[in-house]
Amino acid sequence: MILVTGATGTVGREVVRRLPAGPAVRIMARDPGRVPSAAHRAEVVRGDFTDPASLAGALKGVSSVFLVSSHIGDDDARFLETARTAGVRHVVKLSAAAVADSGAQDLITRWQRRNEDLLRACALEWTLLRPRSFMSNALSWAASIRSDGVVRALHGASANSCVDPRDIAEVAVRALTEEGHTGQVHTLTGPQAVTAVEQTAVLAELLGRPLRCEELDPQQARTVLRKRYPPLVVEALLESAQRQREGAKARVVRAIPVLLGRPAGSFRGWAKDHLAAFAGG
Template structure:
């Protein structure tokens, strides 16, 4: 039994789908099971990291766990407690979704969010794998309406280049780590094949939809306002803003070969991801 937390999110839902397609026994944990859409045969359970009993029930009988727990700077303790609870439940293998830059002081507060969970994993007691993805290609799905209506898309990172990663590569690596002990004890920093700017991404979208896509640079105050409007608390807003400004200065330009190391093939390019999501941007 493989328990997938965050089972309705970008990565978790794809992990559930891929595991089910392999014929694995999968339990999907979500705070609202009624809204979960999962493949046939997948067990859906309610689980909330703030509700210990629900977590213990979700862990019962699980042999492996995909851990998606950190939503903000205050959540690292919940992440670490989930690791402890999983080990107490006899879980043999834990794969944690972390983030690029974790543990690097240059990333500021954002680089500390996942540290408690990572440290808890490395303390021993089960097999573990840590995934540290860079910026997701899917973050640009928020551009869809602007692209369809001919408006410029927001640029929060200026001319800073990032190793934008296809979320499918992250999910596929998670499945590999959950089902194969060869990945145990590894930390994979997952990026795309090249470091690209927002302007590069806009150009890729333009090439796919067949019309120009402009960009509009946002000031730190504008970014701060957008993040606050999304529901983040002040601490999370400032942490994320710091990370974005670090990326703007070129600090998140890291590109690795870890997708190839984990999966035996190159990482997907951003253009490929856009082509596969053309209907979203073109509105057809």
Template sequence: MTGASGTVGREVVRRLPPQHTVRVMTRRPDTYRHTRPGTQVVGGDFTDEDSLARAVRGVTAAFLVTSPLTTGWDERFLHAAHRARVEHVVKLSAAAVLDPGADDTITRRQRTCEYLLRTSGLAWTLLRPRAYMSNTLTWAHTIRTQHTVHALHHTSPVACIDPRDIADVAAHTLTQPQHTGHAYQLTGPTPLTPLQQTTTLAHLLGHPLHCHEQGEHNARTTWRTTYPEPIVQALLHRARRQQAGTKTHTHTTTITHTTGHPARTYTTWATDHLTHFT
């Protein structure tokens, strides 16, 4: 398991059947906390080939999560996995790779990483989710302090997905061989705008919330304090495509067939995480 401290990865660890031994690779093994029996924690870094070789030694299946903002991580991991004779790699990618109009830096890198896996000689599965419902946790502070949501485009729809649904599919694909050679697009059941999500949160919280449209100028200014300019431009490109309605298609069949339950709604996600907003 890579990315086991992340939004999806930590949920995958919880869902893996108890008969499987799970090895978590992390740069800081002394800080990783888990309660799952049969979990090994090892130090590893995508920039350190020796640590990757140690991490994948004896592994049969791997869950690969890397940042699309970096280069070399997937290459080094897949090289180590191939040498260690890892049987199957499940890669967390993104639905944007299927959009021919998506030509930003982040999406191009994701396509490259998918290609590296498909041509690595390893058995593979690709998971391509839409935006996570948990992204709205970035609103928690202003909801608590100002009863306000700041969204780039408040009427921009996306078929966002509960990260737990991604984790459910990942746990199945890691442990069942019939998923090798498949790429799965994963979404929530309904496209939603920030304004609709704000309305849902207001109903659950029991008080009004205001959804303020941030606009591209303010978003660009904020992002530039954290990201280099090519990434800022990529984020703006992706936001414009979402505003144009390119991220509204729903694909929930895989979730239902693989996990046995329908894709979770935003209301379900928000109800289960409501304490973050109070």
């Protein structure tokens, strides 16, 4: 049986959609009511990373796990210990490309590094997925594009080799269902590094109307981010953005073409498929 965590999130829901018929699938969710309808063939159970009893129930009879954790703390340690006790064989962990950058020392990256170390040390087979930023992060601009025709971004001219979450999910499914991924680290990027200015131009072309990219200074970005994240996370995101400004996130890796036998999805392709979000009513 395959257990999918994070099935209500950006990558997890795409993993659920792509899992082939055959292996039994169980979804662990804190709120089972939020699990997408595409998961109709899967068993859905309530599970919370902070509740060891619920983890034990979710992991019973499971052989492989897609592990997504999002709260900085001890969730991974608790989950992995329960998984080991339950007899899980293989964990496919969603991590981050910044882990491999020795210059990245922000809170989020250090937490991801610690989680990777825990996985390697827990006597389970493992596969690490290290994506760059998700192309879907552009959805945070949708409201301002619809209302004002504006993309507001910090360091708008800095490049990021962002990746289509659907590609991440497809690699995750391969790792969960095929041999040959144990002990592998897959760094996942898009086919080219793009800037917010360039993404704005692509969206303008697809929408058929002018858009402009408005540069935020760090304090303006801090104010915007604090509406969504705790202060320590905000500072970590600002540190990460500075690393991008310095060019640390522009490198393209060809793992997706090698693993999937096709080119990695482009931002233009992702934007075409999600254009309704930017066009509004």
